[in-house]
Amino acid sequence: MARRAALVGASGYTGVEALRLLSRHPDIDLTALCAGRMAGRPLAEVAPAFTGVAAPPLEPFDPKAVAAAADFAFLALPHGTAQDAAADLLAEGVRVIDLSADHRFDDPAAYAAIYGEHRRPGSLAETVYGLPEHNRGRIAKSRLVGCPGCYPTSVILAASPAVRAGWAVGDVIADCKSGVSGAGRNPGAGTHYPETADGLHAYKTLAHRHAPEMSRNLGGARVHFVPHLVPIVRGILSTVYLRLDTPRTLDAARALYAEAYDDEPFVHVLPAGAHPDPRHVRGTNRCHIGLFVDGDLLVVQAAIDNLGKGAAGQAVQCFNLMAGLPETTGLEHTALFP
Amino acid sequence: MARRAALVGASGYTGVEALRLLSRHPDIDLTALCAGRMAGRPLAEVAPAFTGVAAPPLEPFDPKAVAAAADFAFLALPHGTAQDAAADLLAEGVRVIDLSADHRFDDPAAYAAIYGEHRRPGSLAETVYGLPEHNRGRIAKSRLVGCPGCYPTSVILAASPAVRAGWAVGDVIADCKSGVSGAGRNPGAGTHYPETADGLHAYKTLAHRHAPEMSRNLGGARVHFVPHLVPIVRGILSTVYLRLDTPRTLDAARALYAEAYDDEPFVHVLPAGAHPDPRHVRGTNRCHIGLFVDGDLLVVQAAIDNLGKGAAGQAVQCFNLMAGLPETTGLEHTALFP
């Protein structure tokens, strides 16, 4: 029996990607579609790819109406604005999967240190960090999931086996390369085609607010995070440098990561020598990992789609757990090639 | 009950795209996967996007083995090499959907004038041009379908309503812009990234061999065809200029095209004033059409994915007809956005 689900925030990039996944999910009955400024507009104007595709009308958000229509709500709202929506929906008995940054910390102080005071701190008491590879059991039982950021997803998946095994000592260096869709749908000088194509640069070096989220989910390790903007549309490639407690072999590292990920449906450790590329996971919930060792330095490369495993795909994966469905439902597809 | 199907030629771009569609088609049991040089290699080497995805092994092509395993065969072979495979499979009772250029003409002389002598002309007697919007009934009953070229698909869909209505007089000008995947998977100077990115150019101006195929399927109209290579990966945008018998209004043109396409599941005439973009049909079997009129000049713009509606998607659409399935089975998905 299909679960009734609502999507709140359907005009940003994570929202449209969630819509794409939800509208094709075999066990979801998409019963409500909410938008802000775009409410009332034809969906094909918001996302021309949906021309001729059936979908609920874009309506203004109303918690009671959503609760009447749906048992689950996906929130693809701007950071800061999901707080009220989530709390109001929880109060109505709707289970919430939040794609924004609003519920990624269960500690109000930790949240406030990065984003400022949380307006609905009560929600934080029950939020679960939506990384199934770490929190599968808790996600299944939760009423509120805060889906990880795109950068943290890739860095945590890359580093955590070595960190958890106690191999990694000292700081973590995360040199990440992101596609431009990570900057969202609002145009600006930094995403203007003529100044973005055929160039690349770091930004917010050592000062990006995703670093504490990485640290918190890597046992408190200090993370030096340098994000770069590269001229691709979707995708993140994170190159993570980990200092090991002692020189290790590539075989040992591969065995460690195999143990961590061989049973994971979406995390694939590539063959020895292979390098992951986000183009091969684009549009999917997959993560490709490459491992390289030189003495006591472990280099882990992880590729995800920032809007897939880094946002909407991961949200659907969490939903599947919450709904008691096979975890891969609606997420089995592969990337376009080429 | 799922139909047993084989894919012959799984390492080129149309082959991998066909594999992507077939492996997710709900009514297909993909029972054989054949490749030439790549036979015996792991699929993930051929297409890293398939890392961790279950699929039949890549085996050398053997018509009898394919016939034992499958009732339908998709041929994604280089032009010229599909002739023997098709004839041999037909002889074994396998129904064939050919994505190459080998069976797009049912007249040996017309074929020979473009591609040289056909080695198995017997096949041409029963081949059906695989454009469902024109040949739905014949495709359903056929044993051999020759799928249209990518450029012809877009130009024919753009021009044929006006041509068939007798509105178009004189020559057709088809100014087409194609992504680089249209040139195939073999690298060359003309597709080398440093000399392809951030530039564009026409090629084979007025001398491309797809022009006669367009002409033949547009009632014999003379077609001036100028293909351009643009720096996108997938997609074709065809801008077609048609001289009308008399000045017409945009409303009249829109009514004519609505009549032709309103019942078509994959051809969408966009709202007045909207311009199609291949990025919105990428990875799909859809075609977006825009209409513009200035007196007696009709400009029709049609966007498709050269590997989707221009190749593998169309092949699946033909298969659905041949197998008696709903025509949209396995093809309902929308393009990624962005």
Place this chain on the structure above:
Amino acid sequence: MARRAALVGASGYTGVEALRLLSRHPDIDLTALCAGRMAGRPLAEVAPAFTGVAAPPLEPFDPKAVAAAADFAFLALPHGTAQDAAADLLAEGVRVIDLSADHRFDDPAAYAAIYGEHRRPGSLAETVYGLPEHNRGRIAKSRLVGCPGCYPTSVILAASPAVRAGWAVGDVIADCKSGVSGAGRNPGAGTHYPETADGLHAYKTLAHRHAPEMSRNLGGARVHFVPHLVPIVRGILSTVYLRLDTPRTLDAARALYAEAYDDEPFVHVLPAGAHPDPRHVRGTNRCHIGLFVDGDLLVVQAAIDNLGKGAAGQAVQCFNLMAGLPETTGLEHTALFP
């Protein structure tokens, strides 16, 4: 002896390109640099490529100050705002090269029909259309030059030999493909990287305001103009379709264009069979032309840099004429390859 020149409007794309050319021009002494909102800011903030490069400070525009400092002024201002600047500078005795659309028509009615009433119609009486290949003598003597639009430059250079020879009959079809810098420096949804890369589309089909400018400079021929946005940064490729009075040979067409352009320093007719690509003229004042014939259809392809021969390069070429310098001064460089 170097000529004293001012650049008014140094922060838009045509302005920065003009700055790049003027600051390296051997016979120009760049004495003033004016900007609006960016006045007072370091140049390297406006254009990081100029980090460490000496240039005059960015100052607010003042006609008297410019007149005190310079004998020539290049105006790289938004359309509509160059009118007052030009008239005020002319009144001070400064010779003006306007890169905007404000002085491309010498007829107030023709101007008004497209852009609305001109505020300083007196200027139009003396403006000269800044296409040296047509107006060399008049430009040399002029006080005010209105540089052609980027699209018209390419289409007029492509079509005019055939039009002037009386070969072209009937309408002209101009299917043009432009890089995104043609849309200017202000970011918007239509130039946002994630929605611009890996796609392409026409816009303002048959309704772009450059069409009348083309028509006026092609003997009044009706021009059907369809501009397309392609994912390159700089460059225009115009594919122009001309119906001939009678079937012609390629040799005859090549002879006609050779006669027109063999003595032109910046217009190069490519060898037979070669196709122009804007990447090979990027950053230059050059125009590459390819010719193709099929009976009575002549297809001319012209590639320019929209900011070079389509704007700042052409402005410098006009300046050289006005200043009595060799026409190629400061413009001899070739495009980067690759």
Place this chain on the structure above:
Amino acid sequence: MARRAALVGASGYTGVEALRLLSRHPDIDLTALCAGRMAGRPLAEVAPAFTGVAAPPLEPFDPKAVAAAADFAFLALPHGTAQDAAADLLAEGVRVIDLSADHRFDDPAAYAAIYGEHRRPGSLAETVYGLPEHNRGRIAKSRLVGCPGCYPTSVILAASPAVRAGWAVGDVIADCKSGVSGAGRNPGAGTHYPETADGLHAYKTLAHRHAPEMSRNLGGARVHFVPHLVPIVRGILSTVYLRLDTPRTLDAARALYAEAYDDEPFVHVLPAGAHPDPRHVRGTNRCHIGLFVDGDLLVVQAAIDNLGKGAAGQAVQCFNLMAGLPETTGLEHTALFP
């Protein structure tokens, strides 16, 4: 008085870039142009950007003919083939600037460990590493200069001030991102547009042969080098991670780098907080540097053009020193923007 110079190897990317610079250099008389397979072909076929541009004919390489025509020779030959050309030219009294990897080590054993036995080890005794910022005096007097690799140039410029000051302790991590032209002009699967655009990946992680060259020119520091291929045509951005002996402030780091580079004409330390982007140095000999500090971690970002400061530009800079010319002659231009 202009110096007579020859360019040997004019059809690869470094060769065409050298040709672009040499043909516009005010103090160079380009007297010979040598090519292998392309000898005898029109230059415009090799590089369409040179259509209509005067240049010497492409001739086969003959050391005596070059010696008769020129006092300096630039070698833009494939690695391994420059050895004989250089030795033969030196024997004829020609001073040689080698852009290949053949003369970057003055120690035959060090060379052999990476590239195999050197066939003309005598040359190594007098080769000078062509990084003017380090070796200005020796370059000026040399007969043979081995220009640094593109990756080493950026990493050495980024790291050496901290290394030389004794600040950097432990290993250097160099996470470098290169445009695709760095892979050269020969097409291959790894540079095929459809599989290169809209993706990125590392390659030869911890195993690239440029690492020893970096190490040798950074006082023997161990360098962990991870090169990445990003979808831009030209340019390298190197993000270098240096562990400091003690926590330092950003101001202290900026003072250190200012001391190193304030008098350098081509190395620009950007304002605090600014991030370098290779698009702003494209086509130039410039290097933009950004500095960031977090306690005892120094992050240095350096952007160059791999074909400019990373190859042909640096070669011209070395030539200027050898010829006793101002070091910036022929290299003053700025990058296109956008």
